[in-house]
Amino acid sequence: MPATIVDIKEKTGLSLATISKYLNGGNVLPENKVKIEAAIKELHYEVNELARGLVTNKTNTVGILVFSIESPFTGMILHHVGEALRKKGYGMLIVDSCDDEQIEARNVKYLISKKVDGIIVLPVASRGDFLSPAKNAKIPIVLLDRSLSDIQYDCVRIDNRKSTYNAMKELINRNHKKIAVIASEREYTGRERFNGFMEAMRDAGLEVPADYQIRGTHSIATGYNGMKKLMALKDRPTGVFMSNYEITLGAMLSMNEAGFRCPDDISLLGFDDQLFFHLLQPQVYMVEQPMKALGDRAVELLIGRMNGIIDEDPIEIALGTRLQEGNSIKTL
Amino acid sequence: MPATIVDIKEKTGLSLATISKYLNGGNVLPENKVKIEAAIKELHYEVNELARGLVTNKTNTVGILVFSIESPFTGMILHHVGEALRKKGYGMLIVDSCDDEQIEARNVKYLISKKVDGIIVLPVASRGDFLSPAKNAKIPIVLLDRSLSDIQYDCVRIDNRKSTYNAMKELINRNHKKIAVIASEREYTGRERFNGFMEAMRDAGLEVPADYQIRGTHSIATGYNGMKKLMALKDRPTGVFMSNYEITLGAMLSMNEAGFRCPDDISLLGFDDQLFFHLLQPQVYMVEQPMKALGDRAVELLIGRMNGIIDEDPIEIALGTRLQEGNSIKTL
DNA sequence: CTGTTAGCGCTTTCAC
DNA sequence: GTGAAAGCGCTAACAG
Numbered sequence: 226m227p228a229t230i231v232d233i234k235e236k237t238g239l240s241l242a243t244i245s246k247y248l249n250g251g252n253v254l255p256e257n258k259v260k261i262e263a264a265i266k267e268l269h270y271e272v273n274e275l276a277r278g279l280v281t282n283k284t285n286t287v288g289i290l291v292f293s294i295e296s297p298f299t300g301m302i303l304h305h306v307g308e309a310l311r312k313k314g315y316g317m318l319i320v321d322s323c324d325d326e327q328i329e330a331r332n333v334k335y336l337i338s339k340k341v342d343g344i345i346v347l348p349v350a351s352r353g354d355f356l357s358p359a360k361n362a363k364i365p366i367v368l369l370d371r372s373l374s375d376i377q378y379d380c381v382r383i384d385n386r387k388s389t390y391n392a393m394k395e396l397i398n399r400n401h402k403k404i405a406v407i408a409s410e411r412e413y414t415g416r417e418r419f420n421g422f423m424e425a426m427r428d429a430g431l432e433v434p435a436d437y438q439i440r441g442t443h444s445i446a447t448g449y450n451g452m453k454k455l456m457a458l459k460d461r462p463t464g465v466f467m468s469n470y471e472i473t474l475g476a477m478l479s480m481n482e483a484g485f486r487c488p489d490d491i492s493l494l495g496f497d498d499q500l501f502f503h504l505l506q507p508q509v510y511m512v513e514q515p516m517k518a519l520g521d522r523a524v525e526l527l528i529g530r531m532n533g534i535i536d537e538d539p540i541e542i543a544l545g546t547r548l549q550e551g552n553s554i555k556t557l
Numbered sequence: 558m559p560a561t562i563v564d565i566k567e568k569t570g571l572s573l574a575t576i577s578k579y580l581n582g583g584n585v586l587p588e589n590k591v592k593i594e595a596a597i598k599e600l601h602y603e604v605n606e607l608a609r610g611l612v613t614n615k616t617n618t619v620g621i622l623v624f625s626i627e628s629p630f631t632g633m634i635l636h637h638v639g640e641a642l643r644k645k646g647y648g649m650l651i652v653d654s655c656d657d658e659q660i661e662a663r664n665v666k667y668l669i670s671k672k673v674d675g676i677i678v679l680p681v682a683s684r685g686d687f688l689s690p691a692k693n694a695k696i697p698i699v700l701l702d703r704s705l706s707d708i709q710y711d712c713v714r715i716d717n718r719k720s721t722y723n724a725m726k727e728l729i730n731r732n733h734k735k736i737a738v739i740a741s742e743r744e745y746t747g748r749e750r751f752n753g754f755m756e757a758m759r760d761a762g763l764e765v766p767a768d769y770q771i772r773g774t775h776s777i778a779t780g781y782n783g784m785k786k787l788m789a790l791k792d793r794p795t796g797v798f799m800s801n802y803e804i805t806l807g808a809m810l811s812m813n814e815a816g817f818r819c820p821d822d823i824s825l826l827g828f829d830d831q832l833f834f835h836l837l838q839p840q841v842y843m844v845e846q847p848m849k850a851l852g853d854r855a856v857e858l859l860i861g862r863m864n865g866i867i868d869e870d871p872i873e874i875a876l877g878t879r880l881q882e883g884n885s886i887k888t889l
Numbered sequence: 890c891t892g893t894t895a896g897c898g899c900t901t902t903c904a905c
Numbered sequence: 906g907t908g909a910a911a912g913c914g915c916t917a918a919c920a921g
Binding site for chain 4: 572573574578583585586608610612614
């Protein structure tokens, strides 16, 4: 049996109120302070946060709902989110949706029953109904990385469309005319980047035939199979835009296997810089996200909501990106 | 205010006991069942796990203490651990030690105060004193991936020493005599793999001069700088063993930069297969860990302890590994 | 500054 | 099968 506040009370002869006050940083006579601290050490006392949370109705815990904990992107974002929360005195309760909407919906209820003070969501679903239990429970919610199509929540993300649009200039300005795309149509980010791609092409007066538009999910398989299809085309593209890290990985994998060279055979433009891409020859042009800023802003916004400091309508924050230059694009 | 069991009571006219029984899967008259379910739906009722945990003294939550949530290794392991726990009806409370022993020690106390039923630890520290608060609180503990030097806890990991020893045959059997090592001396796994390396060399009758032994941490920087030093040597090694994923990454990065070719200039043997290594030319020989098995066994063992089914002395489970073949080793 | 007391939302005897 | 009541460990008035 772990020690409770009552054990401390008996050991010190003080009242529960005094001990509670000490635990919560209130003023206590120096001599009593010493007594309490001695008792705590001796009994290995550790506050029972369940009991505390039950009465205060606060857990100092933020729920983090991630689409997949396996993704390196998730790991990086969790690191920054966690650090920002820790600095503010909050812990995080991470739940993994395993890229599955069913699990995601269940996880929302789980977080509610754990009485988290707020929720940061990197969603799987593109519609927002799965969040309504949390909304009903009046738990502040901030979306991170991905927005939702129907309901409006606070959201911190990059400007996917504009980032893609701008990055596409690298290919277009070097006279590429036949440019293909491999993008997710399931994830919000993939769809937005696809749109940015199409806009850039349209504004450049370039056609994108149907077989240059490969849609799938943000997975290695999509990149791998997509690039395979493109390479098999009689009229191959000279450049390819890939909408995220896993797709880029898969696409390069299949180019390597097929013996296609970049940029000699095909020029590449990717998304999500990861350090190991520097290993590759050639280095791929990549759109790089400001990971720390994403985490910081999400936490800042959420805490603002939790404290009632921010009280306006839902806010959408779209951060800018940076293009990591490489030598994967040939000038035609 | 979220609905409570009392609201359900008033709505249905039943007693708290009956409703509680229903919530916990007990037998209730069909008509009452219907009433309760209707009330739950109408009121958006969700059990308060704080209150429940307070009385049952169980949270159905396992604390996971990870050395760094940013590492791709961690992401993969968390995925498998999480899945195994979910199947058994447990949630996980992940805390990130950020590779910092201070934070790690604080996190243990945090998990205790959150009343987790058990803890899985991927430790930063190599000594085990930071875990004694949990031990005092009688919370079952299972180490994962890394063992500790002083105290004995249940541990699930690979056989680092033997895996390395066996993998080294690839270099040795191809007549490499001048083999260097870049390994962590901070992490348990790095030290064990270093020992396996040295044993293999000794048993093959090969010397390892001091400047062939690069020690550091499991970081890209260690790999990068380490390989740089090796390349600058007047008497360069023909083969290099690297003790984990980050080191392998860093080492290859610096080889690429310096224009050194593998396997022509230097043959490579690494640790921790990750999919994107397949992108690289040449493909590196890598020792691959059984990630799913690691997670499954750790969860199995922990739950055994929590239920008191397993009740022996600490168990150390050392799983085998698989060598992912490549073409990064030249025959001399 | 300290003590007394009520109660957070739930489970769990124990009668009925 | 159901209900009444006690209590998990803590905080928050309030009185002193």
